[in-house]
Amino acid sequence: MARPKKYIISLTDDELTKLKSIMHKKQVSKTVRSRCQIIIDVDEAHGRTLTHEQSAKTNCVCMATVTNTIKIFCEKGIDGISSLKRNVNSDNSKRKLDGRAEARIIEIACSPAPEGHSRWTLRLLEEQAKVALDVPVSKDTIGRALKKTNFDLTKMTTGASLQKKMPNL
Template sequence: MTIQRCQILLELDENAPKHLTPMQIAKTFGVSKATVSNIVSAYANGGIPAIIKINRNPRSNARRKMDGRMEAELLRITCSPAPDGRVRWTLRLLEKQIRLEFDEPISRESIRIALKK
């Protein structure tokens, strides 16, 4: 992410061989035009230290507890018959079952988001 921010700034340099517009840069790097303008304003206000500072999104993949293997196992459990005495799987039941199978606590919200995908 930091490297990409610096590359965006280099592309915006007027002395660059191919001077691109912010919209062209956004398309090239796969970001929005607002991201390009936010990088420019952060650089204008704080210089390079403001660009290097990493702000992580709490919903980013870096913090995700459920990987693809766990999601596949969750789907397998969800598609299986519900436990005895139950009509269907609930988020609480799925949470308990995942905890039993993986020995790792996964929140109901993480399960809900994985199933929503």
């Protein structure tokens, strides 16, 4: 015998039209669209109701997404599923440098090393970045930005071009 449903969704006509209007906006992300479609799929008041498995399959999401969306809708309503809250630990919130700042750091690293030094170090780049950029940037952040471009500070030649792969012997 199947377990009884914990959350039962029965939309009013106003809620249904609001969900459909949210789905048809151009500036809405795919996540919000699929959340709205999931709620419409499992609505018991209007038309044919899909099971959670069927809704997951038609919306190309996993079962956990369906159950979490239904739970959020029951707890917070339409506003809960139509707003995306990023986790504090997500990559987008952690990012210190934007593309222009990264390009500026790479430009500094590709320039000749300062007098008295044979090559750039992360600490030298950190000092130079404090002067060039308005935002203070740590040497770890600079190292991550240079790692993305395969830039090697220990090489005598400067440039952010890809390194040649050596065959394994």
